[in-house]
Structure formats: structure tokens, C-alpha cells
Amino acid sequence: MIALALDIITTAAILFAVAAGLLIILGVLKIVNFAHGGFLTIGGYSALVVTQLGWSPWLAYPVAALAGMVMGAVVERFVIRPLYDRPLDAILATWGLGIIIGQLITIIFGREIQFVQTPIAGATSVIGETYSLYRLFLIVAAAAVAAGIAALLNATRLGLEARAVIMNEPLARGLGINSGHVRFVTFCFGAGLASLAGALITPLSSVDPNMGVPWLVNAFMLVLVSSVSLTSLAAAALALGGAQVLVSSFVSPVIGGLTIVVLAALLLRIRPAGFGRG
Amino acid sequence: MSGRLALAGSIAGLCVVAAIAGPYVLDSYTVNILVRSFLYAATALTVDILWGYAGILTFGQAAFFGIGAYAAGITFTYLDFSPQNAVLALLAGLAVSAAVAAVTGWISFFHGASPLYVAIVTLAMPIIFVQILYSGGTFTGSSSGLVGYNTFDLSVESWFTICGVGLVVLTTVAWFFVNSDFGRMLVAIRENEQRCTYLGINAPRIKILLMVVMAMIASVAGYAYAGYTVVVAPEIGSFVFGTELVMWVALGGRGTLIGPVLGTIVIDVTTAYLSGNLPFVWKLIIGSIFVLVIVALPQGIIPVVRTALGRMWSAATGRSAMASSFTVPAIVDARAGRRAGAGSDAPALDVADLTRSYGSLKVLEGVTFKALGSELLGIIGPNGAGKTTLMRCLSDGYERTGGTVAAFGQTIARVPPHGVVGFGIGRSFQTTSLFETLTVAECLTLARYRLDGAGMMSRMPELALPDSARHVIAATGLDREMEIECRHLSHGMKRALELAMVLALEPSVLLLDEPTAGLTKPERTLIGNILVELVQREGLCTLIIEHDLDFVRDISTRIIVLHQGKVLLDGSVAEVVGSELVRTIYAGGEHKGAAR
Structure with a gap:
């Protein structure tokens, strides 16, 4: 029972961390970034490089975030910027980018599954239940990500500008906000977050060039049902992630893998605002 | 119109000749690959009609292709091949595809749905399909699929001709379809669905119907694929194949029919030749070209080629190649007496206590008039x-939030425009x-x-x-x-x-x-x-x-x-x-x- 509750909470934490970058980019740039899976993969392989170089596994996180931000900067400048007015085309172009990233990684690292070193090994006892320490650490990490985003949005000038762009872009531009700059920084930040999430999830599984795709679809669904709000995203991750854990444990892992997609699609049909207040 | 019709007819005729002559001219490897390309192209054509004309971005056609293929694979594996079973498998594939498409359409299209929503639902469809195949265990062959069942006793050359001619016929029919009044209506729905509904057009129903028909076509293509290759695997119904179809359509030129068909054939054949030598690099190149085309040439490659050819043609002949292609209909009198409410004694419009509020804000309150x-x-x-x-x-x-509206004594229920x-x-x-x-x-x-x-x-x-x-x-x-x-x-x-x-x-x-x-x-x-x-x-x-x-x-x-x-x-x-x-x-x- 306790293990199940912990599974639900840690799964929700992982889903939240993975989807946060996508949510921010959708909120400010109004485009769905299908290269999100590619950025997750970059994060995973950053962790792999850190492992191969023999550095401390803790360094994987800053390295991954940095790698994601640099890639994000390049991608924003050359691919995203020309597609601001064509959101459906942006989906396709970023999907193409995901393919490019996957193939580049395959060429450099090979297509086989590889493993990275985990910074926290072992298990601990939580109210009499032995549980993986790393999964518990992920709750802290997700909370830190959420706090970081909230602080950036609410306590910095850029965050204020980003919120203005989210609410009403033409008006924000009219007030002298350089929305192009806000978009650029947001995209880099979102890409960095995605890579960080990629590095966070790798110790749980393994890295391979297509590791991002299954995460992409779930993250995408969660973001759509949370109508650009971090609190709604947390609620959606907990509700749908919880449903996934329950279905996987009691019905079948295969159907469990579909839970988020199916529930989110049905939820959007019944209530288009999803978990948001709308 | 007649000039364009003659041109289209002669192109179609040439293609039929090519489909019959192909096996005698090309080497057997190319013939082999082309059969598969033709079937992919037919599926890409359905994506083009849905996306390029009706504006429905779909990743789900792969699932319908897969349903048709698995209908054949499963039937031939467990019931063995016979003409009756071949028909049975075809019908089963069509029925399942149509049913799945109808449900998908019902979920995706409703009054006020965003165009992004259908992309999400159709994205989920191939994922669900593949998971079902995995959980089917030995019955569906799980991840390795079904292989080596008995199938049609046809030579590769016959397959080439059947699929080639089939593709030409399908493309021609599609050409007439998109240029018909109905096809124009699809474009109108794409451009301004809201206005269409106020013209009395039931846009959601039309989109669902279109989706069902396109699903059935993709299912037939998948069925032929299973019959030809004697192997069905989850990849043919997967999310990746679904996105590849969209990529081929985008590269060839959405909304052009011929572009997606040519794009699919060229890319698939090239892939077959190059992927042996440089598999990852080739995929990288395709991905890069795709991003480049989306960013720089959103209309795809074929329209650019066509515009260039059109310029050369008009430069050479001094005539405009882009002449008006369709005659304007003659305006005639409409049949009289089809007005609603004619002869009714009730007031034309009877509004009683009409209210409209947004939360606590009341924009209309107790509006009553006749x-x-x-x-x-x-x-x-x-x-x-x-x-x-x-x-x-x-x-x-x-x-409206409250109150009633009646026209000629008939109360208007909660119905879309x-x-x-x-x-x-x-x-x-x-x-x-x-x-x-x-x-x-x-x-x-x-x-x-x-x-x-x-x-x-x-x-x-x-x-x-x-x-x-x-x-x-x-x-x-x-x-x-x-x-x-x-x-x-x-x-x-x-x-x-x-x-x-x-x-x-x-x-x-x-x-x-x-x-x-x-x-x-x-x-x-x-x-x-x-x-x-x-x-x-x-x-x-x-x-x-x-x-x-x-x-x-x-x-x-x-x-x-x-x-x-x-x-x-x-x-x-x-x-x-x-x-x-x-x-x-x-x-x-x-x-x-x-x-x-």
C-alpha cells in the first residue's frame, strides 16, 4: 500500500519534471515542441558522457541543462523563429528536429542501450517499506524544478514579461516588451529543462537514441490537459500518473502504458479546459 | 475545363501504360520496391486529402493501414488462404477501420473543437494499435508480427501492374473529388469552419465521413501490403510510420495530390537503395530536408517545380499556363417555396426571457420580444x-444561458448553428x-x-x-x-x-x-x-x-x-x-x- 502510494507520487514527480519544459514553451511560444523528446535524449546522453568521463554523477544535471540550452538556442534561431505564425507547421518541423537529433546521437554513440551511473544508490525504509532512494530524490528534484520555474516567473523581470506574453502577446509588444527576446530565452530555458529531465530519468532506465519518444507523447498529453498552468500540470501528473500506476499494477503494464494518452484524450473531449479553470 | 481534363486524362493514360510496361523495363529489385511504394503512396494520398484539403492533420492513417494488413495476416495465418477468406479479410479490415475511424472522428470533431485536437487523437491511435498488437501475444505475433502465411498466387509483375493501375485510378478519382463542389466545401471548412456551420453545413459530420472513407482506403492499401510482402509487423501501424506519411506529404506538397504520390515513391525507393549503405545518415538527410522544406518551402517541392515549369511554358509560348480552369456556373432561378415556416401563423421569431451570462457577468437579461x-x-x-x-x-x-427562442412556433433546442x-x-x-x-x-x-x-x-x-x-x-x-x-x-x-x-x-x-x-x-x-x-x-x-x-x-x-x-x-x-x-x-x- 505504502509502496503503491510512493510509486504514484514518484511517477507524478517524474512526469511533472519531464512535461514542465514543454508546458513553458507552449505557454509563451504557443507552439508544441515535438523536439522535446530529442532534448530529453540529449540530457540522457549528457549523463552518459559524464559517466564515461568518470566525473561525479551529480555533474550530469548542470551539464545536461547546459547542453539543452545551447541546442535550444541554435534551434530557436534557425527553425522556430520562422514558424511563429504557423503553429501546425512548427509541430512538424520540431518532429523533424527530433529525428535529426536521434540520428546524430545514433551516429555518435551507436544505437545500443547504455547505462549511466546513478548519484544516489540503494534504498531506504519509509514507514516500514523499503523504497529506492533515487526515486525519492526525484520528488525533491521535481519540487526544485517547480520552485525554480515559479521563482523565475514571479520574481524576475523576464518572468513578468513572459507572463505578459502568455496572457496577451500583441498588448505586451505594444507595451514595449521585446517578445522575440522573451521567446528566445523561454525556448532555451524549456529545452534546458527538458534535457535536465532527461538526465534525471536515465538512472531509472537506460539510454538509447529513441528514449525520448514514449515520454514525449505522455508529456504532450499532460500539457494539453493542464492549460498552461504549473499547478494544473502538477494535478494532471498526479491524477493521470496515478491512474497509470494503478492500471499497470492491477490490470496490465501494457494497458498501463496507454492510460495517460487515452484518459487525456477523453478528458479533453468532455472538458476542453482539462485540469485548468476554464 | 476540357483542356485540363484532356491533360489529366493523358497523364493518367501514360501512367497506366507505365504500370503495365514497368516490369519489362525495370530490374526486379526496383519492381519489388515500387510495389510497396505504390501502396505507401496510396496511403499518403489519403493523408493529403485529409490534411492538405480538409485541414485535418492526421498521424492515424498508419493505424488503418496496419488494421487492413493485420486483417489479412491474421485471417490467412489462422484460416488459411482461400478466395472466400481473402474477401472475408478484406471486409473485416474495412469494417474495423471504418468503425475505428468513426469513433476517432466522433472524439475529434465536435462543435468548437480546436484543429490541434484531432492531431493529438490521431497521434494516440497508432500508439494504442501497436500496444494492442503487443498484448495480443502469439495470436498477433507480438513485436515480431506474423510471417509466412499463404497468400495470393501472383507474380511480382502482376502485383506491380495491379498496384500501379490501382494507384493511378485512385489518384484520378481523388483529383475529380477534390475539384468537385464537395471538394471545394472541404477547403471552405478548412479555411473557416465557423462560417460554414452558419451556412447550414454540418462540418463535424462531413469530417467524420471523410475520415471513415480515407480510413477504408488506407485499410485496402494495408491489405494489399500484407498480401504482397507475406509479413505483417507492428511497424506498419506505428506512430513512426504515421509521421513518415505526413513527412512524405509535406515534402511532395500538401494539397496537390500528385506531390505526395511522387514524393512517397521517390523517397521510399531512394531509402531502399541508400539505407543499406548509410542507414543513419540517410535518415538524417531526410530529417534535415524535411525541416528545411517546412521552414522555407511550406507548400512542398512539387508546387515550386510546377510554378517554374509554368513560367517556362508561358515564356516559351507566350500564353499563360495558369488560365482559369473551371467554367463559372450559370445563375438560374431557385425553386420557390422552400422557406421554413411558410404558411405558419406563429410569429417568425419569438424570444422569451433570453439570458446570457459569463460567470457572474450578465450580458443579456430577460430579453423578450416577438x-x-x-x-x-x-x-x-x-x-x-x-x-x-x-x-x-x-x-x-x-x-444562451436561459430562456427560449422559437421560430414559427417551433422552439429551437440546444443545437449547433x-x-x-x-x-x-x-x-x-x-x-x-x-x-x-x-x-x-x-x-x-x-x-x-x-x-x-x-x-x-x-x-x-x-x-x-x-x-x-x-x-x-x-x-x-x-x-x-x-x-x-x-x-x-x-x-x-x-x-x-x-x-x-x-x-x-x-x-x-x-x-x-x-x-x-x-x-x-x-x-x-x-x-x-x-x-x-x-x-x-x-x-x-x-x-x-x-x-x-x-x-x-x-x-x-x-x-x-x-x-x-x-x-x-x-x-x-x-x-x-x-x-x-x-x-x-x-x-x-x-x-x-x-x-x-
Whole structure:
């Protein structure tokens, strides 16, 4: 029972961390970034490089975030910027980018599954239940990500500008906000977050060039049902992630893998605002 | 039209010859690959019709291809191959695809759905399909699929000819389909679905039907694939294949039919030749070209080639290659007597206690009035009085929060706008809301769809319009601009077309939201005269929102003043214009009103 509750909470934490970058980019740039899976993969392989170089596994996180931000900067400048007015085309172009990233990684690292070193090994006892320490650490990490985003949005000038762009872009531009700059920084930040999430999830599984795709679809669904709000995203991750854990444990892992997609699609049909207040 | 028809016919003829001669000319490896490419191309064609024409971005055609393939694979594996079983498998694939497409369509298309939503649902579909295959265990062969069942006893050459000719026929039929009246309607739905529903077109149902038919075509292609390759694996129904189809369509040129077909064949054959030597690099190159094309050439490669060829052609011959391709339909009289509510004694419009609130904000409150045929009811009031909201509540059954609206004694239930049109209520919009790339004639044909239907394979040679609509287009000179695309029309012409389209619906109640906004004085007078004549001669109940008090006074038979969501005054023109109250509301009276 306790293990199940912990599974639900840690799964929700992982889903939240993975989807946060996508949510921010959708909120400010109004485009769905299908290269999100590619950025997750970059994060995973950053962790792999850190492992191969023999550095401390803790360094994987800053390295991954940095790698994601640099890639994000390049991608924003050359691919995203020309597609601001064509959101459906942006989906396709970023999907193409995901393919490019996957193939580049395959060429450099090979297509086989590889493993990275985990910074926290072992298990601990939580109210009499032995549980993986790393999964518990992920709750802290997700909370830190959420706090970081909230602080950036609410306590910095850029965050204020980003919120203005989210609410009403033409008006924000009219007030002298350089929305192009806000978009650029947001995209880099979102890409960095995605890579960080990629590095966070790798110790749980393994890295391979297509590791991002299954995460992409779930993250995408969660973001759509949370109508650009971090609190709604947390609620959606907990509700749908919880449903996934329950279905996987009691019905079948295969159907469990579909839970988020199916529930989110049905939820959007019944209530288009999803978990948001709308 | 005949020139273009002859050209299309000769191209199709050449392709058929190529499909028959192909196996004798090409080496056996290429023939082998091309059969598969033809089947992929047929599926890409369905993606093009859905996405390029109807604007439905779908990743789900792969799942239907997979359903058709697995229907054949499973039947032939467990029941063995026989002609009866072959037919059975085909029908099973068609039935399952159609059912899945209908459910998907029902989930994706509803009044007010965002265009992104269908992309999400169809993205989920191949993922679910593959998971079902995995959980099918040995029955579906799980991740390795089913191999080595007995199948059609046909040579590769015969497959080549069958699939080649099939693709040519499918493309030709698709060409007629997208150029028919029905095909134009799909484009109209893509460009402005909301306006379509106010023309009485049930857009969600049309999209669901289209999706079902396209799913069935993809299923047949998948069935042939399973019969030809003697192997079915989850990859053919996967999310990756679904996105590849979209990529091929985008690279070839969406909305061109021939582009996606050629794009698929070229890319698939090249992939077959190159992927052996440089598998990852080739995929990298395709991915890079794809991103480049989306960013720089959103229309795809074929349209660019075609424009270049067109320029060379006109430079060489001195003639324009882009001549008008379709004849304009002749305008004829519409059959009379199809107006809703004809002969009814009940008032044309009976509004009782109508309310519309957004949360705690009440935009309309207790609005009650009746309007009879042959009345021209002016609705005035300052900005924010709720005039346009009133129009919305009358024309869309979902809009009102409370109260009832009845037309000719029939209560209008909570139905979407296309249902309200069926009650005889036609509405024009405050901001011109037309179909940018459709011609004037096509817009008017669209407005007639509800009454006259649309040809699936052809264009109607005649356009039947009621007197009133003919009068408007003749008086404003639109009848000489029938071939012009709407975006090239002047503002006045657009307003006139908007009015003509509503009249073409043959409404019994006409809702006009500032029909003369932004028009010059003579244009306004012209439209005013037309309206007055319409009401007097045809007994059309007309509600008109206007800011210009002088204009309203000239044409109205009665005036309703709305203020802060309530009916403030309801009386004759003299009563309302003479009222102190109205002068106060308009702060300064007539002068300010007239200046607007």
C-alpha cells in the first residue's frame, strides 16, 4: 500500500519534471515542441558522457541543462523563429528536429542501450517499506524544478514579461516588451529543462537514441490537459500518473502504458479546459 | 475545363501504360520496391486529402493501414488462404477501420473543437494499435508480427501492374473529388469552419465521413501490403510510420495530390537503395530536408517545380499556363417555396426571457420580444449593450444561458448553428468572414449546399439563387466578378457577398449584424433599399443591428433599444427616435449617432 502510494507520487514527480519544459514553451511560444523528446535524449546522453568521463554523477544535471540550452538556442534561431505564425507547421518541423537529433546521437554513440551511473544508490525504509532512494530524490528534484520555474516567473523581470506574453502577446509588444527576446530565452530555458529531465530519468532506465519518444507523447498529453498552468500540470501528473500506476499494477503494464494518452484524450473531449479553470 | 481534363486524362493514360510496361523495363529489385511504394503512396494520398484539403492533420492513417494488413495476416495465418477468406479479410479490415475511424472522428470533431485536437487523437491511435498488437501475444505475433502465411498466387509483375493501375485510378478519382463542389466545401471548412456551420453545413459530420472513407482506403492499401510482402509487423501501424506519411506529404506538397504520390515513391525507393549503405545518415538527410522544406518551402517541392515549369511554358509560348480552369456556373432561378415556416401563423421569431451570462457577468437579461414576417426590426444600443451577443444567442442554440427562442412556433433546442439554419434563421457577421481562396461563385455555391447538395465528383453547371440574392449581386456588380477570389474583393463587395450568401440560404428570418459597417453613403443606401424591398415583397422577417440612427430610421418598421443587456424600449420608429431616453443613452442624441 505504502509502496503503491510512493510509486504514484514518484511517477507524478517524474512526469511533472519531464512535461514542465514543454508546458513553458507552449505557454509563451504557443507552439508544441515535438523536439522535446530529442532534448530529453540529449540530457540522457549528457549523463552518459559524464559517466564515461568518470566525473561525479551529480555533474550530469548542470551539464545536461547546459547542453539543452545551447541546442535550444541554435534551434530557436534557425527553425522556430520562422514558424511563429504557423503553429501546425512548427509541430512538424520540431518532429523533424527530433529525428535529426536521434540520428546524430545514433551516429555518435551507436544505437545500443547504455547505462549511466546513478548519484544516489540503494534504498531506504519509509514507514516500514523499503523504497529506492533515487526515486525519492526525484520528488525533491521535481519540487526544485517547480520552485525554480515559479521563482523565475514571479520574481524576475523576464518572468513578468513572459507572463505578459502568455496572457496577451500583441498588448505586451505594444507595451514595449521585446517578445522575440522573451521567446528566445523561454525556448532555451524549456529545452534546458527538458534535457535536465532527461538526465534525471536515465538512472531509472537506460539510454538509447529513441528514449525520448514514449515520454514525449505522455508529456504532450499532460500539457494539453493542464492549460498552461504549473499547478494544473502538477494535478494532471498526479491524477493521470496515478491512474497509470494503478492500471499497470492491477490490470496490465501494457494497458498501463496507454492510460495517460487515452484518459487525456477523453478528458479533453468532455472538458476542453482539462485540469485548468476554464 | 476540357483542356485540363484532356491533360489529366493523358497523364493518367501514360501512367497506366507505365504500370503495365514497368516490369519489362525495370530490374526486379526496383519492381519489388515500387510495389510497396505504390501502396505507401496510396496511403499518403489519403493523408493529403485529409490534411492538405480538409485541414485535418492526421498521424492515424498508419493505424488503418496496419488494421487492413493485420486483417489479412491474421485471417490467412489462422484460416488459411482461400478466395472466400481473402474477401472475408478484406471486409473485416474495412469494417474495423471504418468503425475505428468513426469513433476517432466522433472524439475529434465536435462543435468548437480546436484543429490541434484531432492531431493529438490521431497521434494516440497508432500508439494504442501497436500496444494492442503487443498484448495480443502469439495470436498477433507480438513485436515480431506474423510471417509466412499463404497468400495470393501472383507474380511480382502482376502485383506491380495491379498496384500501379490501382494507384493511378485512385489518384484520378481523388483529383475529380477534390475539384468537385464537395471538394471545394472541404477547403471552405478548412479555411473557416465557423462560417460554414452558419451556412447550414454540418462540418463535424462531413469530417467524420471523410475520415471513415480515407480510413477504408488506407485499410485496402494495408491489405494489399500484407498480401504482397507475406509479413505483417507492428511497424506498419506505428506512430513512426504515421509521421513518415505526413513527412512524405509535406515534402511532395500538401494539397496537390500528385506531390505526395511522387514524393512517397521517390523517397521510399531512394531509402531502399541508400539505407543499406548509410542507414543513419540517410535518415538524417531526410530529417534535415524535411525541416528545411517546412521552414522555407511550406507548400512542398512539387508546387515550386510546377510554378517554374509554368513560367517556362508561358515564356516559351507566350500564353499563360495558369488560365482559369473551371467554367463559372450559370445563375438560374431557385425553386420557390422552400422557406421554413411558410404558411405558419406563429410569429417568425419569438424570444422569451433570453439570458446570457459569463460567470457572474450578465450580458443579456430577460430579453423578450416577438418579430413578425414583413417586419424590419432595427436593434440599436450603445457599445456593449449586448446586440451582437443577442445575434449569437439567436443563431447558435448552445450560446444562451436561459430562456427560449422559437421560430414559427417551433422552439429551437440546444443545437449547433447548422441546426439553427434548418429553422430558417440566417445570420451575417459584423466583421466580414468569408473564404479567402474561394471565388465568389464558389462561396455562393457553398451557401446553396444545404438546399441543393454538392456533387462528389463534379461541379454543378448551374447555380440556383433566389431572387433576393440575385438582386444583391446584380445591383452591386458582383455578377461580373464571379471568378474573383474573395480576398481580392473590395470591402463593399465583400459585404455585399456576405449578404448575398445569407440570402442564398433562403432564410425566413434574417439576422444582420451591421451589414453596412465601413460602407460609403451610396453603398449604404443601395443595401438599405434592397433590404426594404426584400421585407416588403418577400415578407422576410429581418433583424438589423446598426449604429447609424438615421439609417435605421429610414429603413426600419420597428426599433428595439438594448441597454446593458436589457430591452429598454420596443416601439415604432417615431416613438423611439423621439424618446428622451434614447437621446440620453446616446449622450448627445442623433448627432453623435449619425456621425458613426
